[in-house]
Each structure stands twice: as structure tokens, then as C-alpha cells.
Amino acid sequence: MTPQERQIVDLTAKLLASIAAADWKAYAELCDESLTCFEPEGKGHLIEGLPFHKYYFDLGAAKSPPQNTIGSPHVRFLGENAAVISYTRLTQKLNAEGAPMTALAEETRVWEKKGAAWKHVHFHRSFPS
Numbered sequence: 782m783t784p785q786e787r788q789i790v791d792l793t794a795k796l797l798a799s800i801a802a803a804d805w806k807a808y809a810e811l812c813d814e815s816l817t818c819f820e821p822e823g824k825g826h827l828i829e830g831l832p833f834h835k836y837y838f839d840l841g842a843a844k845s846p847p848q849n850t851i852g853s854p855h856v857r858f859l860g861e862n863a864a865v866i867s868y869t870r871l872t873q874k875l876n877a878e879g880a881p882m883t884a885l886a887e888e889t890r891v892w893e894k895k896g897a898a899w900k901h902v903h904f905h906r907s908f909p910s
């Protein structure tokens with residue numbers, strides 16, 4: 782993995798950590814205000830902007846925060862200022878009975894370099910069928 786690819790993986794790990802910790806400040810700093818996504822919570826609608834995501838952060842962090850693992854990351858650069866990362870996301874968390882479980886999701890995230898900073902501009906998450 783090149784240092785540039787490593788940077789995109791690390792940024793993505795930081796983003797997932799901010800979600801697990803319900804750290805809205807960290808999440809919003811990594812994202813562009815025009816972030817778009819398709820994710821199961823959107824029920825098939827293209828979600829635009831950050832307010833949809835903030836709802837979940839405002840619920841607060843779980844007593845036992847989940848732990849994310851990025852599996853088999855693949856990074857593709859589209860020129861110097863855009864990168865696409867695809868990976869499987871393993872989320873270890875507690876179920877409703879308090880027992881540990883692992884959820885698996887397939888994610889693709891797009892990063893765009895704006896000035897000196899990489900910003901998260903689009904993602905797509907689905908669950909394997």
C-alpha cells in the first residue's frame with residue numbers, strides 16, 4: 782500500500798471512529814457539507830447534506846461503543862484530488878440482550894481533496910444479501 786493509499790484508509794478509519802464515538806465535531810470536520818449517500822437508514826433515498834447524519838450523533842454514544850474494522854480496503858485515485866475506497870466493515874457491538882455480535886456491511890466512500898484537506902463527499906453502504 783502506498784503512503785497516499787494509507788492516508789485514505791486512515792482518514793476512513795478516523796471517520797468510522799467518530800461515528801462509533803458519536804463525535805459530531807470530528808465527523809463534520811471530515812465531511813463536506815454537500816455529502817451525499819445511499820445507506821440503509823435512507824430507505825432508498827439519496828441523502829444530501831449533514832443534518833440526516835447528525836440525528837444519530839445527537840442520540841449520544843452507546844454505553845459500550847462499537848468497534849469497527851476495515852477489511853480488504855481497496856483505494857483508487859481519480860487524479861490527485863479524488864479517491865474512492867471500498868471495503869468490508871465489521872462492526873462489533875452489543876445486541877439488545879447485551880451479547881456481543883458482529884455486523885458486516887459493504888462500503889464505498891469517496892474523498893475529495895479541497896485545498897489542503899481531504900473531505901468525505903459521498904458514500905454507499907449496503908448489507909450483503
Ligand code: GLY
Nearest residue numbers: 800820834904906
Ligand atoms: N451514517 C454515517 C456514515 O456512515 O458516514
